[in-house]
Amino acid sequence: MKLGDEISGYHVVTEPTNANGGKCMWAFAEKDGRQYFLKRFLEPKRPREGSTASAASRRIRLEVCQEFEDRHRGIMKRLRPDARGGGNLVLATDFFHEGSTYYKVTERIDTTTLEKPQTLEPRQKAVLLKTLGLSLQLLHDIDVVHGDLKPLNVLIQKRDGAAFHSAKLIDFDDSYLSGSPPGRQDVAGDSLYGAPEWRRYVQEDESVQPEHLTTAVDVFALGLMTHEYLTGSLPAHDERYGSPADAVNAGETLRLDSRLSDSLRGLIRATTSLQPGKRPRMGTYLKALKDPTVCALVHRRPGTADSKPPAPAAPAAPLPAEEAPGTRVSRIRSNLGRPPASAKPEKPAPEPETPTPTEVKRSRVRINLGDRRKP
Structure with a gap:
């Protein structure tokens, strides 16, 4: 994916980046006069036509890809954009593969956010x-x-x-x-x-x-x-x-x-x-x-x-x-239980007035909608 590419009808209009993207690349794209956020997954990869990989290797890769597809399509089916109360969910509008690579699309929205x-x-x-x-x-x-x-x-x-x-x-x-x-x-x-x-x-x-x-x-x-x-x-x-x-x-x-x-x-x-x-x-x-x-x-x-x-x-x-x-x-x-009705709230403990968060290493941060400061 690069600037100017046409991918399944989506015209890439910005340089792709993986900023905050983990194992994805993303860019903005246009289709039929509307703007979109286009994400390219770096994995899994579907076997290419004419690949010299063994039949067993192809079968394993196809099984992984099928599981990946089923999970994404299953979530998209459940999370309908027109669902009651879904106005604050930014949902995918398209999911497909072109060649060996998977892509997902959402409408481009204002990505500015209140920082404090x-x-x-x-x-x-x-x-x-x-x-x-x-x-x-x-x-x-x-x-x-x-x-x-x-x-x-x-x-x-x-x-x-x-x-x-x-x-x-x-x-x-x-x-x-x-x-x-x-x-x-x-x-x-x-x-x-x-x-x-x-x-x-x-x-x-x-x-x-x-x-x-x-x-x-x-x-x-x-x-x-x-x-x-x-x-x-x-x-x-x-x-x-x-x-x-x-x-x-x-x-x-x-x-x-x-x-x-x-x-x-x-x-x-x-x-x-x-x-x-x-x-x-x-x-x-x-x-x-x-x-x-x-x-x-x-x-x-x-x-x-x-x-x-x-x-x-x-x-x-x-x-x-x-x-x-x-x-x-x-x-x-689901094991999301409720506290017993008879449970008494525990008494809070003395703590610092302004605790300082511990800096930790993040693991496997996934893609968001890009640089919020530059919609």
Whole structure:
């Protein structure tokens, strides 16, 4: 793919790049007078006609490609652009292969985004988090896991004349059905926002099987992003660990900003629980934001944020399939459980007033819609 190419009717109008693209190249293109975002996957590759590869090699490559196609087409079929509440989802409009290479197309949109959502007023923050939560609820209701939820894949925008900012969710290339992710070597994600079970899955922990990667993976990332959107930083943890999930897997309790309201601290504690089944569903998350004042930061007197530190989390344990309640998709079950109705909210712990996020190496960051500063 290069500037000026014609690919299945799409005319490439910018120099292709792989900026923030992982194993993809992307460029802007035009077709029938409309502008599009065109993505070229670097893998998998279909066998070329006349290839000298053995029959066995061709068969294996075709099986990999068929699985890749089925996953993408299956997600596109479920995520309809005209679905109720889908206005904040930026969805693919075309998916095809030309020669040995796969391509995916979305309409070109304004990629500008608010860089510091923590500067918004409490009501603005509440509306922003609600629009993001509603988009995830739409996905989870049809048993779809976004799979790479992070700020880079959320555009925060305000239309001309609108009173509030909204969150547009992008990049569904790494989405999968709840409980049926790609293999350990192929599943995508970002180690900074990945859930504990996802981290253990990619680290070849055999106690975590594919059925344990459910919509709860997104809920963990949403909890981290909620803290970041409200305070400007992720929850803090010991610098020995490369990510919040690694710290949680080691039995550490994430340190939350003491300025957060008790209600939001309890919500973030729940969403970042070690056990997927203890994380709340999206309906519970949205209900917690019904009163926008919960998003206000409060300056507490020293020593009044908590009465005692929370008990350390239990070490990571195997996730048995029988603990996975929820809607069944063929043989797949979601283990995104609800907290018991009788459970009491744990008391938050004393923490630094302004925790500093640990710099960690990101792993396998996937494509977004390009340089947001230069639409």
